Amino acid sequence: MRILIAEDDLRISQALVEDLRRQNHAVDVVDDGLTALELARSSVHDVILADILLPRMNGLDLCRRLRSEKSNALILMISARDDVRYKVEALDSGADDYLVKPFDLAELSARIRAVSRRR
Numbered sequence: 001m002r003i004l005i006a007e008d009d010l011r012i013s014q015a016l017v018e019d020l021r022r023q024n025h026a027v028d029v030v031d032d033g034l035t036a037l038e039l040a041r042s043s044v045h046d047v048i049l050a051d052i053l054l055p056r057m058n059g060l061d062l063c064r065r066l067r068s069e070k071s072n073a074l075i076l077m078i079s080a081r082d083d084v085r086y087k088v089e090a091l092d093s094g095a096d097d098y099l100v101k102p103f104d105l106a107e108l109s110a111r112i113r114a115v116s117r118r119r
Contacts, residue, residue, distance in 0.1 A: 001112075003049065036050060045073045050062055051079060080100070
């Protein structure tokens with residue numbers, strides 16, 4: 001599976017990349033929303049993991065843009081914001097799932113598998 005990670009916290013993105021590559025996924029990583037949008041437009045990704053609070057374009061706007069452009073990628077929003085209103089907004093923006101930081105890497109992998117089965 002090819003996965004795009006849009007995360008501006010280097011510590012988190014490095015852990016995600018290491019774990020997902022260990023599981024034999026192809027992983028691209030960017031640290032801002034605009035670059036994520038450009039890469040998502042130019043390459044095919046099965047899954048996009050996007051933080052909500054990204055520089056240059058937040059994760060919610062990224063999600064909305066991708067959905068308006070008919071992207072078929074599965075989108076998992078990741079955020080430290082655990083308030084229900086952010087979860088609802090992310091899901092209403094087109095996200096397939098929402099995961100609150102900090103999270104266990106095993107749970108992330110399970111959620112990726114779960115949303116992939118919906119396809």
